[in-house]
Structure formats: C-alpha cells, structure tokens
Amino acid sequence: MDQSYRLSDVGLINRDKKLSFKFNGKTYYGYEGDTLASALIANGVHLIGRSFKYHRPRGFFGAGVDEPYAIVQLYRNGETEPNIKATEQELFEGLEATSVNCWPSVNFDIGAINNFFKMFLPAGFYYKTFMWPKSFWYKVYEPFIRKAAGLGVASTKHDKERYEHKYEYCDLLIAGSGPSGLASAYAAAKNGARVILAEDKARHGGTLLTSDANIGNQSGKEWADGIISELKEMPNVVVKNRSQVFGYYDHNMLVMSERISDHLPQTKKYHPKQRLWYIRAKEVLISSGSIERPIVFGNNDTPGVMLSSAAKEYLKVYGVLVGRNPLIFTNNDSGYETAIEFKKKGVEPIILDTRKDPQSEVVDEAKNLGINIKFSYVVVAAQGYKKVKSADIAKISDDKEQLGTVENIKCDCICVSGFWTPTIHLASQSGNKTKFNEDIDAFVPGTSKQNETTLGAANGTYTLEETLKSSFETGHELSKKITNNNNEISFPNVVEKKSTTHDKFWCVPLPEGKNYKRFLDFQNDVAVSDVEIALKEGYRSIEHVKRYTTLGMATDQGKTSNLNGLQLVSNIENKVVPNVGHTTFRPPYTPVSIGAIVGREVGKHSKPTRKSPMHSWHEKNNAVFVDAGVWLRPRYYKQGNENLFEGSKREAKNVRTNVGVCDVTTLGKIDIKGPDAAELLNRVYTNAWLKLPVGKARYGVMLREDGIVMDDGTTTRISENHYHMTTTTAQAANVLSHLEYYLQLVWPELNVNVVSTTEQWAGAAVAGPKSRDLLQKLFPNSDVSNEGLPFMGYMEGDLFGVKARIFRISFSGELAYEVNVESDNGNFMWKKIMEVGQQFKIQPYGTEALSTLRIEMGHVAGSELDGRTIPYDNSLEGLLSKKKDFIGKRSLTREAFVAEDRQKVVGVVPLDKKTSIPEGSHLVKDSNAPLPNPKLGYISASCWSVEHDNPFSLAILKDGKNMIGEKLFVMSPVKNKVIPVEIVSSHYVDPKGERVRS
C-alpha cells in the first residue's frame, strides 16, 4: 500500500508535492523533502541490498552520512552513479535507483551462498585462500570475486555534468549547523566576522530538528530557523546547506563539497552539479556532532535493526515509522527519547535497558507514559532473514557475563542505542592529538595543532544548555580577537530533560551453544569472531587488525564500527581503549565524486592551450595540429588526401629545394639587460660570450650543475647591454627560473635583469636555398646579402612599415633566417611572407618537417637533450670552454662522463634502406642473443630523409665515436621488429655545414 508507514501529523516534508520514483524497477511515491531512504521506509521497504562478503540482506541502519548499508546505484537524467547512500540522496521526481552487490536480484542472491559457508570465510580469508595456486587467480578467483563482490558500477560514459572549484577566505569556518554551529556562527557574525557556516544535510539544525527541548520559549527547530534566516541576511555570513567539509589540510585549508544539483531531477542550465570549495580560514569551529554507537548482538545486521536516533529522525523529520512493534535496546537515556516519540504517536514500544535502575527525568517520563521497560535486559539475537520478525531477549547478570533464560518476543524493528561517539574526524585530520574520555567511552579532540576548536557533541558535550553556552562564548571570543568588536548577545533560556549516565556495556555475550554472527562493521561484514581470529594469529596494532579484517575500511569508513572494534581489541588484549589507540582518520570524511575533485580541468581544459598569433591562418590552411607542451603547433599542412608522412615529406623537400616558412613563435624568448649581461651568459653557457659583438648571434648550450645538458638555443646581442635569448619550447619556463635563481641567490652582485618575452614576439623561420631572395623582397631597404647579413648575423628591418628583427640562424641546416615582429603583427608578417614567397614556391611547414630537417642534419634537440645526456653525448664537446668556468663544468670530470667508451650520438640507416625504425628501439649486437640482450644504445629520433630518400635515425650509442660503419640490429619488442642497420655519422646531410653559410 502507498506510504502505509507514513504518519499524517508529523514531519518536515512537503506533503503538497508528491513525487514518484522507482526502486529496483518498482514505482513508489514519496514527498518533497524525503530522502530516498525515508521514502522507501514510508512504503515499508527495508531490503535494500546485500552485504559485501556474505551477501546477507541489508536494510537501513542510520539516517545520514554514517549509513553503512543502504548503498544504491542511482540513475538521474540518463547518467548513473554508484555508491550513493539512500539516507543522503534527496528524493526528486523520476528518481531511479537499484540495489548493488546483488546478483541476480536483491531477493534471490547467489552470493548469499557465502553466508552458508561463512565458517570458511573468516578474517584474512581472501589473503589466505586465494593465494595459491597463482594461475587460479586470473581464471577462477578474480572473475568470481569481481562478479560476486563489489559495490556499484561506475559509468564508462563521459560525464556531461559541470563541476566547479571555488577559493574562499574567511575568519571562521564552522562545520555543522546543529546547536553548537548555529550558536557560534551567530555570536561570531554579530561581531562582524566573515563566517562560513556549512551543513552537510539539506536542513539546518542538526539534533534540534528531533529534540523536544525548548530554547527561548521556542522549539529547537523554530529557534534554529530564526537564527538561520537572520544569518542569511547578514552580508558577512555565507550559509551553505548540502555542503560537506570533508578534509582538513595544512595551514587551516579545508575543502568542502557542495552538492548543488544532486537533489534535482536534472541540473539547471549554467549550474554546476557540484562545487568544491577550498577554504582558508583564520579559525575553524568543528560542530560536527556525534554518531550513535550500536550495541553488538547476534544477527545485529538483520534489516530492521537500526540506530535509535535514526528511528527518531525518520519519525520526526520525515513522519515515517520504521516499524509498528519497535523494540528499543539501549544502555543510556537516548533510547528512551525514541521510545517516547513512538509512544506519543500511538505506537507501543518495548524498552530493553542494560542498566539495572537508572534514575532521570527522561526515564521518569517514559515510565509515566506507561512504556513497557525491562531493566537489566539485552537482545541476544535478532530473528528473521530479510526483516526482523522477533528478538531473542534475556536478562543479564549485574557483571554482564551471564545470560538468563532466553525468551522470544515479537517485534518488527530493533532500535539500538549504545551511547554516542563524537565525530572527531576533522579535528584528527588537522593534527589534533585526540584523547580518550572515560565518561563517554570515546575519543575527543585534545591539543590543537592548528587554529581549530571543537564544540558541542563533537567535543563530548551532550547537554544542550552547556553546548549552546560554550558555543556562544567561543564564537564570540574568537571573532572578537579577529574583528576587535565586542557585541554581547543575551543567552536564551534552555529547557531540556536531564539524562543520567550510560552503561559501558557494548557487546552481548553468546548464549550457550549458539554461534550467532555478531557484526562490528556492517558494510564489510566484519564480525567479533573475525577480530578474535586476527588477534589469535598475532596481529596487535589496530592498523594491522583493520587491514587484515577490513574493519572500518568500507565506504562508510567505520563511522559506526570504529569504537566497538577498539573495545573488542582492548577487551581481548586486556588493555584499555586509549592504549589500543584509534586508526588514523584521513580525508575525505565522506566519499567525494571524482568529478568534483577534477572540476573544470577536463578534456580540452585539463591544461591551458597556447596559440600563436598566426593560429587562425594555420587553421584556414588545413594545418593538422599537435600538442607541443601547452602549445598547439601545426604538424603539417594537409593537401588533398595526404597523410602525415606524405605531407611532411613534401614540406621538408620544398625547404631543401625552394623555401619554406615555419611558425617558431613557441620558442622561449628571454630579454636580458644590464651591464653584467655578458658575464651572466658567460657563466650559464658552456662557451665564451664576453666577446660577442653587437649585431651577432651565437649558439649556446647550458648545463645543470650535475653536467647534464639543460637546454640549447641562440642568443643575440641586440645592443651594448641588451641580449635576446631563445630557449627550446619545452624548457622556456625552466630556463627563466634557472637564470633568476643564479641572479637572485648565487650571484646577486651581477647587475642584470631577465624577463620572458615569449609572448611578445611572433616568429617565422624562413628556410631554403631561395630564402635570401625572398628576404630581399621582404626587406628591400636592407642589405641581406651574405656580406650584409652573414651567418649568425642580426639586423633590424622594415617589413612594409612594421619593425622586424632578422636573425640569420638555421635549425634546418639550410640557408635560413628567423624574422620576429611584435605579436600583434604576427599575422601580417606571415601573410606577407606567404604572399611574396609565392614567386619562390614557398610552402609552410610544420613540426614534422622541422624534425625531419634537423634529424638528417644531425642537429640534436629535445629527444637527445633528454635530461640524461652530457655535451659529449650530443657531440657538443666543441662548445666547452677550457678557459673559463661555467655552471656544471666541474661535474664533467666525473669518471663515467670521461669514460673511453662513453655514449655518443650517431646516425642509423636500415640496411634495406626501406624499413622505418621505431623511436625508442634498442640497438644490440646480436639479435639472437639470449635475454636480457645487452643494450648498446637507443633510437632517439627517426625520420624519412628527404635528401637521401630513405629512413634515417639518430641514436645515442655506447662508444658511438668508434662505431661508425658497424652493423647492428635495432630491436623493438613493442612493435615486434628486428631491423639490421648500419651506424653512420649523425650528420647525414651537408656534414661540413656549407649551406648555412652560403
């Protein structure tokens, strides 16, 4: 029947808005303001899934973030998401969810066979059994485990939703909007502090929503509503619901995930689904409350066994009865509060109290209401498979060791209260040294390491009046220190029933001859017996016990299981809990979706994209682009149906025969100015720089202090104290930092300034035998003849009214120039070069042709200068000055660096002059040698030589100097290739370098 467990006169749901939803294919109805859990319970649905190991039926255990059972697969707007807690997921129209970990269905589950063999699945079972034989792992164990275990299924589709990141600063971040959060936020806000108040649930108020205490003659909820609406009006306050502060990091940086659209059928246009907040707070107030602890008894995982606070929340917030014959099993007064709420709604609860004779206002009220209370009683075991049908109960002796006669009583739910555990996760993450509080049998925050204060129940304070008082005070004092305001606020009158102390009882002994499973961790099926086995097998550290048994390792991170696990270990070990210690709390407190962590940095936005000023021209002219670091560069300009190989070959050939133009804007450029500029260059480069004349460029290599080549490039002396340095595209940022390091820290006496001008200049390399003719037409007023502008010369020119820098430098090995203009004129320059170049058969060329040209010239680049090679390896030893010192010079005398058979760059040609050589392949002497075949070197770069019309590669080869003419084998196990090759000089074209000087 439709919502037959829904009460008509209680709850905070919106009964005017009925919503339909589907669970496991069946349609149900609920109301706006429901969670999926409350709506299912309203419909009498308690079987939600199966447990991880034994596939035992699972229902609801809590009503919020602590839920260990009710994990579902959610379907929303054509997308699916695994591992959603039904207790957190708000209901929306059209919501669909299915059970997880059930195969073939939640009612008939094959994996439940594990349950019958549970004697074979004790702690460490997976470690022990599935270890041997190894071959069984892939074929038998893993497929079985994968099918039978595991929670939901992740979508393999691209996530269409948008996630955002936000950075925020505040004076006080307050995590949790229960009584302590509200009071401290209010006091701090009144003092003018910048406050962020974060609540993980949809509704603010925390326990005030279910408490029957009065604050200032209002109900707790009315008071909370009043405070919230006042806070929302204040400009210095940010109030956020559906926002979980899940991580506490260094220097008071906290991260919060805000679920903006998860409660809606679909995300609104332009809205993100979730937003991740990085918050830097001067002070953090942790008001995260506490979570009720279970009492451990037989079959305590049966659906219908749940926390008594959850039963109360379902009743008071959602108007839903979790059962009509509730049994309350408690060791403290909280269970009574739940019973009283049942009783007030005409339901007859039975209370089993482990205590003998508790005296308090709460107990008295229950007695006065005529509730059936059995003192010194315990639940021995729940009975029923898919739902609680009855309970075996017994009297327990005063020493809690002996059970009386076991009786069976009918009930349809068992609401358990084993007292309260403060939620200390955030405090612990902050580095707080937690301490054990004997009064409440739980850890509470101790000494703070960062600016953090824990308030209220999270600090072990369980009375409302005390909580409010200390929270008002803390909020006031902390904000006063920050803002220097001192606005006193009057403390409201609080009326609450007084409670008495709890009983430290937490685990019901097994009756004679019974072997009930008594669970500690409900999601991972860790029972008392598992922990006992782990200890018997010698595990002592709680961290080891945790990993061996998987206690507290599931998606709920042991929120309800932690302390009882510690109790058990300390009982067996005859220690006290504080000596056992708790396992480390690590972020995140609750699971965070990967989408939220990634934010907007997905796909094209995963890194910045830099484009040259000529990019639009390249696009219009069929450039096929390639990522070069963060730059997009044309790889080749496609003509007709050409592929990369054909296109790049055509372009490279045209450079060798006519003239080509290549966009070299991406090269790093550093402007260097100052009277000591030459001295700086002389120290960072390996060659001599003090005598470079104005108007000349020089090629230079710089090393790291360990002697490894860092970068190469040309630097030009523009004027007396002004140099223009170029770096490779990849190292541009590192080289600038490198120069700054030496100027600021090592040689501050040098009077030099460096600044990046990479983006200020657009660059075009004009290369080929006809490049000078073209240049003459571009700069008719300049003398660009071999005498006027010799190799490595520099001049300024006038490009049809635009000021240009002309460098006669060459990367391709041809007669070549590089023209730079201010970025804004880049497109103009490019178009002019193309337009005027027509008569010389100019073609643009991309990075692939650029590579081909430099490889066959034997000009080393990034693939050889790979952070593992020294100048000698690259045949750059001629650039090492013997007369002066430079960065890294001292390292070059290292034994391995001067070894006779030191590796060196060589050329490699396949004997058949046809087979292309894969980059990264190894060079070996004997292709049939037994493995591991000794490796002599590796292929660093490969191309199709346009000059010789056959494949050509560069390699870094051991004793390369003496290997010219040798026949070796290239082996690529990846490509399954063995190619006989000959070693040749790395200078495959124009070995004397005559063309660049022509």
Next chain:
Amino acid sequence: MLHIKCPHCGMRSQNEFSYGGDATVKRPELNKEVTDQDWNNFVYNRKSLRGKHLELWQHLSGCRQWIKVERDTATHEIFRTLKANEDNS
C-alpha cells in the same frame, strides 16, 4: 596546501610557489679548485631533516622572487620567511 608569506607579496597559497630545496647549500665559487667530495656534496648530498628546515621557494606565479622559508618538515609549521638577500642567522 601550505600558506606561505612571500616577503614581497604577503600571504599566498602554495600553488603559486615552486620548491627549490635546501637554502643553506652554498655553491662553490667559480674558478676555484673544488675537491671531488665538496662538489659531490654540493650537487647531490642533502640531509633529509625532520624538523626545522631552511629551504628555497620561488614565488613563480607572483613576483618571481626566490625566497627562504623556515619550515618544520614534520608539522609543516612555517616559522619565518626571508628575502633572498636576508641573512638567515
């Protein structure tokens, strides 16, 4: 994420900085004889301290200045930050 006070710009988040290692290491002077051992120590050998550590950071996405940061490597507490040319004694 650390919060580092750049002596030139003020409090900034760690993601504006890049790490530069031990600030007490002195580069041997140019054109001076250096023993293998001294050079080896300068290039490769670093102490992995637990506790107070004077280290270099560059305010890469800010003023680009290299600064010295005195930080506890175990707790991440930052005691003080200095300009490159300030004495760390």
